[in-house]
Structures are given as structure tokens and as C-alpha cells.
Amino acid sequence: MKRLLRVFAWLLGLAILAVLGVVLAAYVTLRASLPQVEGRVALKGLSAPVEVGRDGSGVVRIRAQTLKDLLFAQGFVHAQERLWQMEFQRRVGQGRLSEVLGEATLAQDRFLRTWGFYQAAKSAYERLYPEEKEAVDAYVAGVNAFLQSGAPLPPEFRLLGFRPEPWTGPDVLVWAKMMSFDLSGNWEEELLRHRLLARGISQERLLELIPPYPEDAPTILQGEDLELPLKREEAPAALLRMAPPRFLEASNNWVVAGSRTVTGKPFLANDPHLRLGAPSLWFLMALEAPGYRVIGASLPGVPGIVIGRNDRIAWGVTNVGADVQDLYLLEDVGGKGYRYRGQVLPYRVREERIPVEGGKEEILRVRETVYGPVITDALENPPQVPMALRWVSLDEEDHILMAYLGINRAQNWQEFVAALSHYSAPSQNFVYADADGNIGYIAPGKFPIRKEGHTGMVPVPGNGEWDWQGYRKPEEWPKVLNPKEGFLVTANNKVTPQGFPYALTYDWAEPYRAERIRELLLAKERLALEDMKAIQQDQKTLLFRDFRPVLELLNPLSERAKTVRERLLAWDGTMDKSSEEALVFALWYTELTRLPKREVGEEFWDEPRYLLRAMREGDPNCDQPNTEYRESCLDFAALALERALDRKEALRVRSWGQVHRATFPHAVLTHTSLKRFTDRRVPFGGDRYTVNVGPFDPETLLMSHGPSYRQIVDLAHPEASLFIHPMGQTGHFLAPGYGDLLPLWAGGEYLPMAFAAPARERVLLLEPGR
CATH class of the missing domain: 1.10.1400.10 (Aminohydrolase, alpha-helical knob region)
Known part of the structure; x- marks a missing residue:
């Protein structure tokens, strides 16, 4: 008996060793996919060597001799650190998740294909300006250089059993479309109102359930600062004065003139509130080439810096929530066509083939109209009447990347405003400050001109009577330079004062955050950098x-x-x-x-x-x-x-x-046993209405949205500026830096937002190859 037990123990030991060997081999293989951060790499497509420096927190500083090489290197580095995230994002935009994740994501793919995000991205890519296209192509070449370098792929590809395809220009533009979708929620509000009216709720009662924006609440711009003449504002129909969309992404930013600071120069602060996840939405970078020197938050998958500063100016963004979407009620004629301007027009049918993991394929037939796709066909519980969507981000032409390239290089207010003349959607509250002490605000975007009586708050008949009549001209956009009050605050509250010539929307966020920021800014005669930090961390509701x-x-x-x-x-x-x-x-x-x-x-x-x-x-x-x-x-x-x-x-x-915990789930692995390696949760304060925002699911009390990035720019001492984002720079869940910034973010700490490299910097030299 003892002999049998010894044999059993020996066999059990061998089995355990074998399992440990497999686990260790898998771990070693996965660890081998960590990005190379030192040494040299030869890459075909570069014209000259490029330095890629990483500090102890993983913040990347790229120094190149041409803008094309700089954006090439940015694409390469983004792919090094965030390739899986980029792959997931483009598959979302393409509606191709089911190809690797199976039927669980099929409904999502149907929805995304119906809207036609990738189709719009391809159309926009074909119509890019030459300079814009050159930037996109340089970035794409950098991503593909990584794919061709022979470097091991991130572990998600091995776990899911596929390899990424080469990158293309539309892959860059589709994520901009998805961000626009994330920040544009009017279509849901129109459906909500349509549903409530269908339940028999009267317009008057709807006004009580969803009250209008308070007349005494703060607006971003004051009448005394506006360039456009004011008019007597007529009250819209009762139904149309509504409160904010319940799930629209929110943010804070503010800028303070030197007359109100201890330094005599402006401070600019920004914290966009977006969905939290692992890895972070953002990637911190400094980009330097002749005529181009900028630092801040970049989006993996997109060239340039979205929020940040250069040597002369700083900027931040929050969501305007402008109404740039309309639903049109269709008079359907036998499912084959719809009545428009007295005629029956046939639906244009776009066939989408959705591959599903395991070799299956689903064929989706999307009905399209003069307005756009019939999106109610993709809803789980569609209304009885089909509705088509008109949305600026589905237009054939979109030059938002041109706008950001111009912002990154702008040296003054005039160049900043000129760059934004290309801006499309989502409309953002841009606050501005420069080294000369100027502060400003502008809300750029393609704002539809609607016929009188059409406010865009509820679906309207799609018979041609309520079609858009073009877009507002840039000179009509809300803007101000050096307001008399000496500061500007935006927290998704109402932009325009009474009497502004047209309505951006009737949906505005509750004014609590804006009111609290104003209280804190006005609490002192002169404000310091520490005051900016205290405001950004404030959780008094x-x-x-x-x-x-x-x-x-x-x-x-x-x-x-x-x-x-x-x-x-x-x-x-x-x-x-x-x-x-x-x-x-x-x-x-x-x-x-x-x-x-x-x-x-x-x-x-x-x-x-x-x-x-x-x-x-x-x-x-x-x-x-x-x-x-x-x-x-x-x-x-x-x-x-x-x-x-x-x-x-x-x-x-x-x-x-x-x-109440801030949650950071992995987009895919959170549903597997690997979530203990990938996901993070940290205790957090706040609520939906605090400056340091902490919205929560009322069922679970967990927080899935929050400050996705924070920055504070000191225009008197730019190198003393600060930034931070949650999780870490790398998206590799086995990397030492995975999640290393989370304790700093949760504790209200920051990293230096400086061009100057720290004493200990790891440098990777990218060299031209054959």
C-alpha cells in the first residue's frame, strides 16, 4: 500500500511539474511579446534616425527630423504598446468583432454595420487634403512597420488565435467616427421622448419630468463677450426645452487669465470624463520635429496630440453635446420604399457580410435613405415606425484630423481658430491659453441649420419638409477672446446666453459642476497651481x-x-x-x-x-x-x-x-479567468455632480466612467505643467508598467508634463532600413 502511495505521489508530482512547465512556457512566451524599449531597430520607410525615449512612468518622447518620420514613429510606438487596443477599436468601427469573438457580439456588429461607420471612414479617407492624407499614411506606415518587424504580438492575439491584418487609412479615421458617436447622444434622446409620448405622457408633463435648463444657471459665454448680435429669445414649444441626455459623456475644463493668478500668466485645466478601461483610452507623449513640438494626450490609432500644449499655446476640450443628429420618421411603402417629396423612393440596400468565428457568415441588408441608414432596423425593440438617421459624422467629407494637426502647430489665437475651421464633430468646448497671456474659448463644429419649428429634439417626418438647410459658418460659432470676467469654465453646461442667434441644442448638463468650479475660482483673489489641483480633485456635491x-x-x-x-x-x-x-x-x-x-x-x-x-x-x-x-x-x-x-x-x-469603486475592465478578457491579471478596481469618491466626478450604476454602485485624463498647464512655467491618466502607458497585462499609474491617479497625483527628458531615460533608436 505504501508503495502504491509513493507511485501515486510520484505520478502526481510529474503531472504538477508538467502543468507548471506548460504555464511557465506560456508565461515566457507571453512575456517575450513585451515591447523593445532600448537598442536599435531598422525600419523600412524612415528617412532618418528617430529617437524614442521612455521615462520611468512610460511617458514617451519622440524626436525626429521630419514630421513624416515623427508620425511614422508615433504609429510604431502606439503599436508597440497598444496594438491589441488598436485592433479591438478598429474591429468595433468595422463591425467585425464576431469574426474573432463569436456570436456573443453579433448584435453589436449588426448595429455598427447598420450605422455604416467604416463606410463613412473610407469615404472620408478618399477625400482627405494632401497634407492630411500624408500624415495619416505616415502613421499607418509606422503601425505596419511594427507588424512587419517580427516582434511578437501582444498576448490577446495568441489567446484568441488570430493575427492582425495590415493597417489602412480608414482604420485611423474610423476611431474618430466612434469617438464622435460616443459623444453624440441626441438620437437616443429623440427615441426616449418618442417613447414617452407614445406612453401617453403629455408635453406639459414631460416638461415636469425633464425640466428645462435653469435660467439663472451659469452659461459658458456671457452676452457682453459675444461678437455676434443678440436677439430676443423666443421660448420654444414646451416639449422642446429638455434636460441633459442621461448617458452623454461629460468633462470639465477651465482657463484663468493672468490677472487672477499668482504668476501673472494663465492656468489651463482639463479632465475629460469618458469610459474607464484597461488599458487607458489615452497615451501620454511628447512629439518633436522641426516646426512641430507638442506634448499631451494622444489616442492610440490616431496621429498627433488631442489635448495638450506646445511651446506657445495650450488647449483643453469638453463635450458641447451639440445636436448634430436627427431622426426622420419614414412613411414606409410596403417595405420597399418610402414617401419623399411626393414620390415613392426605393430604399438603397447595402449588403454587409458579417463573418462569425467558426466559419459562419451572416448577411445583413441595410436600408438607406436620402437622410442615411434606417437605424431602427438594428434596435432590439424597434418602434413601429421606421426611422432614418441624419448625422454629420456620416457625411462623405471629414477633416477633423486636419484641424488637430493645425492645433498642434498653432502659435497664437488666430492660428488656433484657423486650424479649427476644419473641425467637424463631435463639437467640443475648446478653452485656450497662450504664452502672451491670452485666454479664449471656441465651440467649433458642423452645426445643422434647421427649418423654423424644427428644433431637433423629437423625430420629424422624413418627407422632405424638415431637411437640413446647410451648416453654420465658422464666423457664427460661439467664441470669445479675453473675456471680461477673467476666466472661462465649461462643464457641459449651457454654452450660450439668452439671445444667442441660434440654438446649439436644448440638452445641457446639470449646472452643478460648473457652479462648483466657479465657486472655487472666485474663492481667492489670486490662484496658484495648487488651487488648480484642488479644484480638479474636489468632491463636494x-x-x-x-x-x-x-x-x-x-x-x-x-x-x-x-x-x-x-x-x-x-x-x-x-x-x-x-x-x-x-x-x-x-x-x-x-x-x-x-x-x-x-x-x-x-x-x-x-x-x-x-x-x-x-x-x-x-x-x-x-x-x-x-x-x-x-x-x-x-x-x-x-x-x-x-x-x-x-x-x-x-x-x-x-x-x-x-x-463605490472605479472599474477598469479589459474589453475582452474581463469575461475570462484572466480578468484577475487584466482588470483593476480602486475605491473612489464623488458622484455624477462633483468636479472630480464619480458617476455610478445605481444597481451595483460601481463607477465605469470618470476622469480619463487630467492636465494642468502653467503658462508661466510650462515645464512645471502636469498630466496623468489611469492604469498605465502599456497595454500589455504582463508588463511591469501595467496599471502603475492607477494609484497616482486615484490619489490625486500627477506626472510632469515636460518636454525635458528625465535623467534616467531608456532610448530606442529607430533607423532607416531596407
């Missing part, structure tokens, strides 16, 4: 300020609720991750958002001004069903507090950060 009077009035239903209410009334509203009051307030407000569920058909309705009006004036939804007692809205608020405390006890936590 003005939402609590508005709802505190409700707590004062409600009658707690239990002793525990009474105790908690007293603690909340003594609280200052700071949503710190260590705060128990922040946890209770978040849970209570979440319960309040359930108020109109029966009426609107949605579990959570995060419209604070509707909820406040209900608490102050009453609302039909406050009376609970199946009870003899007629409940008031304060009764509902008291019951909501009890439910919040029940949920807190079930969670068994005492602080906000224990459940």
Missing part, C-alpha cells in the same frame, strides 16, 4: 446642498433614520471615499430616483430638478399603490431613507469607497 432642505422637512420613520438624518444635516456634502455620510446620501438619492418608475417605465430617473419640485410641491407619483393612505412626497422621501438604510445594512459596509 452641490446636489446635497439642494436636497438638504428635504432632509430637514421629512419625518424619519425610525430611530436609526432619525440618527442618520442628524448626521447628514451636520455633513458638508463632500463625497469622500472614506465617508459614511456620502454612502448614505448616495443610497438615499438613488432611492429617490425610483419615484416616477410607474410613469416613465424606467427604474431610475436621475433628474434632480424634477425630484426637487416633487418634494417641494408634490407629485402624483408620490402616492404609493396598494395603500389606503395617500402618501405625500415627504412620506416617499422618508420611506426612501429607510430603504437606503436597509440596503446599507445588506451591503455590510461603512464607507462610500467600499462599494
